[in-house]
Amino acid sequence: MRDDMFKVIVERPRWGASHAASPKLKRTLHPDTRQIGMKRHAKIGAPYTKGLNENLAPLVRYLRRQRGRHWDVVFSEICASLDTGSTVKMHVRQHIEDFVLTRISVGRNGEWMFEGEVLGRKGRWFRRRELFVDPRDGILKDIAVLEALLATGQSDGKGVTA
Numbered sequence: 001m002r003d004d005m006f007k008v009i010v011e012r013p014r015w016g017a018s019h020a021a022s023p024k025l026k027r028t029l030h031p032d033t034r035q036i037g038m039k040r041h042a043k044i045g046a047p048y049t050k051g052l053n054e055n056l057a058p059l060v061r062y063l064r065r066q067r068g069r070h071w072d073v074v075f076s077e078i079c080a081s082l083d084t085g086s087t088v089k090m091h092v093r094q095h096i097e098d099f100v101l102t103r104i105s106v107g108r109n110g111e112w113m114f115e116g117e118v119l120g121r122k123g124r125w126f127r128r129r130e131l132f133v134d135p136r137d138g139i140l141k142d143i144a145v146l147e148a149l150l151a152t153g154q155s156d157g158k159g160v161t162a
Contacts, residue, residue, distance in 0.1 A: 056095055063099055063131055063140075071102065071133040071140050100140070101132035112150070120150030 066074045078096065082089040096102075105113050112119045112135065132146045133139070 054092060054095070056092075056098075059092070059095065060099055060130070063096075066140055067131065067142055069140055071100075071138050074140055098127075099130055101129045101143070101146070104132060104135045106135055112146075119146070 082093045084090050101114060103114060107113045107118065130143055131140055132143055134141050
């Protein structure tokens, strides 16, 4: 992983609220209101707020290139660049779960589960991710492999090797 990955991901201008004029913040919609808190006053006067705007594309590209590697090694490389000493770095690390399905467990009957729900069960919806960590060997793989395993019903590891 690049040494400057943190800068590449985070250094991007924040979006929102740059167009709200400061006099607009001083006006209230209700002239009889005498005292309100600053946050409420700003929300009433200018409903546009600033938000974080991370450029997560470099992280996604890095994760895609790591397919076929052991997840523990990949995650340790990410942790070396994005340590927990910074709130922003920790926030970026939390986005990893938006792209990688990491906590798949094997149930009593050999079915694959995520957060207590059986994967591949009809009527269940899971947020689609691009990659997953195979619980059999800990390798980072493409989500198409998981879908093929669940479609054939061989997620217990008895026939399909990816």
